[in-house]
Amino acid sequence: MTDSQLKELNDIDQMVCQWLEELMHQARELVQSHVDVQNKDGNARNLVTNVDRENECWLDQKIRTFNPHAKIISEEGFGDHLVDMDGDVWFVDPIDGTMNFVHEHTDFAIMVALYRDGKPLLGWIADVMGNDIHHGGPAIGVQINQQKVPATPDVVLSQSILMLSGRCLVAGDYGYKTLAQKALAFRVIGSAGIAFSYLLKGQVNGYVSKLMPWDVAAGRVLAESLGFIVTNLDGQALNMLSSNTVLVATYSTHHEIVTMLKG
Amino acid sequence: MTDSQLKELNDIDQMVCQWLEELMHQARELVQSHVDVQNKDGNARNLVTNVDRENECWLDQKIRTFNPHAKIISEEGFGDHLVDMDGDVWFVDPIDGTMNFVHEHTDFAIMVALYRDGKPLLGWIADVMGNDIHHGGPAIGVQINQQKVPATPDVVLSQSILMLSGRCLVAGDYGYKTLAQKALAFRVIGSAGIAFSYLLKGQVNGYVSKLMPWDVAAGRVLAESLGFIVTNLDGQALNMLSSNTVLVATYSTHHEIVTMLKG
Structure with a gap:
């Protein structure tokens, strides 16, 4: 990978981290306030809230502003319907663990990923209440906030x-x-x-x-x-x-x- | 309950909170360092460490110094063998969730309780990595650190x-x-x-x-x-x-x- 390719990845990584910082701050304010909860399909275990929808809409717009050619696969319907993984494909989960967000007020995440021609390039997992962003990818390594994460030891x-x-x-x-x-x-x-x-x-x-x-x-x-x-x-x-x-x-x-x- | 009885409970509550602050601080230092782990009965799922034993020994000594007549029920063998709940009975769990302590380095607790003539009087749960002490009892209410905890809403x-x-x-x-x-x-x-x-x-x-x-x-x-x-x-x-x-x-x-x- 060339220096300019690495710089591109690091720049995207930092940009998305900033987006997630903003959303984490908002979500922490919202978690204790009134959230509009709906059952997705009449199933009390499959929830969606206004926060899921607003986060997704906001993130999808940020991605499309950054790259108008990007394709987006996201949970709540603001994304695209894709038939292949060609080009830059972004994945957005605006609130992962919505039941925890609604009932537990902890243990939920906001997730974003970028794949290029089907290859995993970058990923971001924001543990909102833990205030941790896990981010990186195969070329730039993995960090939790500013801290480098070591490779996993092998365990049986x-x-x-x-x-x-x-x-x-x-x-x-x-x-x-x-x-x-x-x-x-x-x-x-x-x-x-x-x-x-x-x-x-x-x-x-x-x-x-x-x-x-x-x-x-x-x-x-x-x-x-x-x-x-x-x-x-x-x-x-x-x-x-x-x-x-x-x-x-x-x-x-x-x-x-x-x-x-x-x- | 008289004012002097309430004062006694609040004083004991504060004293044990201070003990737990000290143990939490130590345990956070130890969790990343070498811990001596043993299987209790040849069972890889039933672990005990030097930290379990040292915490229990330390807490039991603190309790006996405070009240030489206290009886203690504790996990690792430094307590008493009781046949009834008469008088002041203390319960000590020096590391609860030892497998998490050893493998996960999170989600473990130190717990202490005081019962008088069989009645629950005071309890303490120190979430070590969360740095939270849950403490109190029926007479003085429940706090997490300095924050009063409300009664639970009824849920089906x-x-x-x-x-x-x-x-x-x-x-x-x-x-x-x-x-x-x-x-x-x-x-x-x-x-x-x-x-x-x-x-x-x-x-x-x-x-x-x-x-x-x-x-x-x-x-x-x-x-x-x-x-x-x-x-x-x-x-x-x-x-x-x-x-x-x-x-x-x-x-x-x-x-x-x-x-x-x-x-």
């Missing part, structure tokens, strides 16, 4: 703490119960962004959940940059245009899980 | 987020799967103290886990002071001298759960 499954989707576990989705039993321990936190934050900080060693593209795009960029393997539960590459059952783990744990669940 | 089960023991859920213990399905959502965090912290902050509405006396003693004092109902899963009073499957919930959720699991 029996010594791994896994983040699992509680909903998938209790629905009996394939593999989850086995993973919950075989891992050293498992945790359920209710937000993909916060699950990735635990991973990036080295607090847990793997994460398995059914995720939409905007739930996984940023976390994938950052986790891969630290040496985590990110695939679907069969060990196949993710399709960034559809939902996937996502497996993120250290090399050894990833290999054990894929082998075990195939066997 | 379908609107409740529950903290559940991941180990009990995946082992198929009676009731857990039903609760995970019927609640709005469930979370697994790996520490009773941190689960109680989420409850006291109003972030979740109930908690179900199999707990030893030192795991539940402080949380029970504080949760009851805010209007939560704390019993075993049958709705019976806890036995503070043995392990219990503990149900902590708002009034309506508690009633629904006990009725549902009996039916």
Whole structure:
């Protein structure tokens, strides 16, 4: 990568960090005030708020102002409908963990990612109440705020703490119960962004959940940059245009899980 | 309660808060350094460290210096073997969530409680990495650090987020799967103290886990002071001298759960 390419990435990284600082500040003010909550499909577990919509609208506009040719995949309908990953594709999750935002007032995130011709380039996860921005990518490394994050040590499954989707576990989705039993321990936190934050900080060693593209795009960029393997539960590459059952783990744990669940 | 009785409680409250400030500071220094970890019974999921032992020894000595007649129930063997709850009984959990302390470096707590003739009097939960001390009791109210905590609003089960023991859920213990399905959502965090912290902050509405006396003693004092109902899963009073499957919930959720699991 040339110096000017690196400079471009660093400039974009800093620009998006500034956007997220602004949104985090707003969201912290809003979390204690009245938020307009709606069930997305008559399902009390699938929530959307005015904050989700306003954040997405604001971020999508910022991206389109920066690059009018950018394509955007985002959760609440302000993005584009894409059929391929050609060119610059941005992913936006305006509030990840909306149930936590509404009910817990903690453990929610704002996420943005940039892919170029299908390749993960940059990712950002803002842990709003923790006031931490996780950002970077394979070329520029990963930082939490200003602090460089080291590569993940390799850990085997029996010594791994896994983040699992509680909903998938209790629905009996394939593999989850086995993973919950075989891992050293498992945790359920209710937000993909916060699950990735635990991973990036080295607090847990793997994460398995059914995720939409905007739930996984940023976390994938950052986790891969630290040496985590990110695939679907069969060990196949993710399709960034559809939902996937996502497996993120250290090399050894990833290999054990894929082998075990195939066997 | 007389003014002098209230003064006694406030003085004890402040004294123990100071002890915990000191231990929290130490534990934050130790969490990133070398900790001597042992499996308690050849079980990789049941850990004890030198920090557990040293904290307990230190706290038990502080308590005995303050009140040579006090009886102590504590996790790592420096306490007494009690057959009744007569007089002043202290409970000490020197590191709650030892696996999180060792592996995650977050989401662990130090807990102390004081019962008098079987009645919950005062409780303290120090969320070490969050730097929060939850403290108080029925007579003096509950505070997080210097901030008064309001009584819990009543919430029904379908609107409740529950903290559940991941180990009990995946082992198929009676009731857990039903609760995970019927609640709005469930979370697994790996520490009773941190689960109680989420409850006291109003972030979740109930908690179900199999707990030893030192795991539940402080949380029970504080949760009851805010209007939560704390019993075993049958709705019976806890036995503070043995392990219990503990149900902590708002009034309506508690009633629904006990009725549902009996039916």
